[in-house]
Amino acid sequence: MNSLLPLGTRLPFDGLDQPLELTRLLGGGTQGQVYAVRCGAEELALKWYFPSCIARDPLLRQRLQQSIRLGAPNGDFLWPMALLEPSGESRPLIRCQEPGFGYLMPLRPSGFQGAHLHAGGRMEISLQNILRACFHLADAFHELHLKGLCYKDISLGNLFLRPGDGAILICDNDNVAIDGQGAGSVLGTPGFMAPEVLLGAAKPSASTDQFSLAVLLFRLLTRHDPFRGRQELAIRCLDEPARRRLYGEEALFIFDPENPANRPDPEEHAAALLTWPIYPRSLQQLFETSFGAGLRQPGMRPLTGQWKQVLARCLDQRRLCQHCGEELFHSGPCWSCGHTNPAVLQLQLPRGQVAACPDNDLYPHHFDGRDSERLDQPLAQLVGHPTDPSVVGLRNLGATAWQGQLSNGQMLEVEPGKTCNVAALQQLSTQAGPITPIRR
Incomplete structure (x- = not known):
């Protein structure tokens, strides 16, 4: 060059x-x-x-x-x-x-890699960190839309991921414009554009961003296109007319709950069939709305705040299969090995529950309804015992000591940076609020 x-x-x-x-x-x-x-x-x-x-x-x-x-x-x-x-x-x-x-x-720091590598199966990254990346995406575009802006070209090509923690960086921000102005020559990337933009019925906007964001989240979580199912196999050449049919005129979500005509092919689209069951119904339903009613009715598309809330709750319920070690995000048989796992100890918080699994975190939004969901500055972290994986502790990441009571009635104090055994707790009082272990 x-x-x-x-x-x-x-x-x-x-x-x-x-x-x-x-x-x-x-x-x-x-x-x-x-x-x-x-x-x-x-x-x-x-x-x-x-x-x-x-x-x-x-x-x-x-x-x-x-x-x-x-x-x-x-x-x-x-x-x-x-x-x-x-x-x-x-x-x-x-x-x-x-x-x-x-x-x-x-300048993009070292450690960040193009999201297209993950979509192509060429990046080692945990499911937890992919979900974190999805949350950060929803949060980033939430903040962008609050400024009255639209991005116009949300796609894999404009995103970098850091595999170690799910951090993201969004590039090519010279296409950003005031929402509703419709200025500029960029309409979006094929396969990510909202149908109304693809078909020439509308200009890019915050509403079309919502559709493109849903496509990007689906691509990250499943490594598959939400509209490439059996109908794609009948297309000999994905030229412009074929693209208009597949993503616009005849677009049909591959997991549409009412119309199975475009289901993934077991041989050609195995990744979609493997990954879709990993995620809880609350997350699946957002995609069904985005690519169902939201396909033709922009006002029905889930907002960035809804994605943030559901993705955060999905992360809260992360646990590990006791048989194969894969990450799970809802109860039921393991998606990978089919093993049925016992109920997981849950931490009852003022605003929700968090599964007691190592590497799960507690944040301000778990305690105070005035705090929006955020994944920075955790208040506490669940950690595994260095020699006994069955023992899970809760580490104080805050600046003040916690007061608690063990199930045998003994009182304890957990200083900043110290850890207490979750299973032995009856209740723990932190500056943010109470923590009570419960079983499900």
């Missing part, structure tokens, strides 16, 4: 006090190229546009300025920080007749 900007040089740009050092070319696409740059001691990323992209999208500069002024919805976005134009002395070094402009954004 030929670089538009001269690598290894220090280029001055209007609006910056010091030149940028271009260290390496990170990649490119139809819009432009992305570089790793150094500004003083800080490492950042620079996206530089092709003149053809600027010509196709005359409102691009205005959208970027608007996004920079509004600021990032939260830390999950690689958000534009500054609009840059070449200074007089740097213009001759840029390898195109019309140098144009670009923007600075945070």
